[in-house]
Amino acid sequence: MATQIITLVGVLIGALTSYLATAIAERAKFRRLIATRWDERKLDTYIEYVSCIKTIQRAAMDAGRARDQRKDASDALAEMEESENRRSVLFETFVLLSNEKAATAAHTVNQRTWELLGMARIPSSGMAELRSIPLVEALNVLHEAARSDLTISGHAPAQ
Template sequence: MTSQIITLIGVLAGALVSFVATHWAERTRFRQTLATRWDERKLDAYIQYISCIKEEVRTARQAVEASERGDDNTGALTAMETAEARRSVLFEGLILLSNDAAVDAARAVNERTWSLLEWARCPGGEASTRHRELSNLVIEALNSLHGAARQDLAMQHRSRSPGRRQTPAL
């Protein structure tokens, strides 16, 4: 009788250990799946937002160039305003998904982009030079956003040569 009780206790202990281990493994797997799903959404939000900023910079450049040539820049300005409306929506998604550092970096991108767009709407003398300066400020802000996004996504930073400036293609 004692041996049967010991056997029964052993079976119950084994079942309990098996249940706890399985439950812990499933819970860990669920958390990893959930984290991966949110990381994918974050990455998509970053890519879409940054792509939209690049589109705005490109269309602003087209508007300035058309204006300098004396051509009608209405089409470029319309495309620029459409991209700006899209950027506004994408920024809201970024706020919901990103950490504070990335949101702050995106806000800096917004402010510099708005300066660029304002200039493109009514350029003055030396339009190309000023546009280039404002574009470079947007690029610097984008570089900061890239770094914040990598940290938010827990990605390793690729090493670059010291002094080499990373500039995204606009």
């Protein structure tokens, strides 16, 4: 009888150990899956936000170039304004998903973007005035912060 009880206790301990090991492994797997999903969402948001900023910058430069050539800048300005509206919405998602360093860098990018928008909206602004706004430098800082947040090593400066 005693050997049967010892065997039964051994089986119960083995089953409990197996259950706990499986539960811990499944919980860790679930956490990794959730973290990966958020990282994918974060990466998509970062890419979309930076792409929108680049569209704003390109449209503003197109407007400045058109003015320098004494051409109509209205199409470029319309594209710039449309992208600014999209950037505004994307920024909220960016801040919700990012860490503090990336959010701070994005705030700086917003400031430089607003400077660019303000300058581009002035009818006499050409390429020289628009190029003086350090948006690319602010984007480089944002890229670094985003890579850090996503734990991506290595980098190449923005062009």
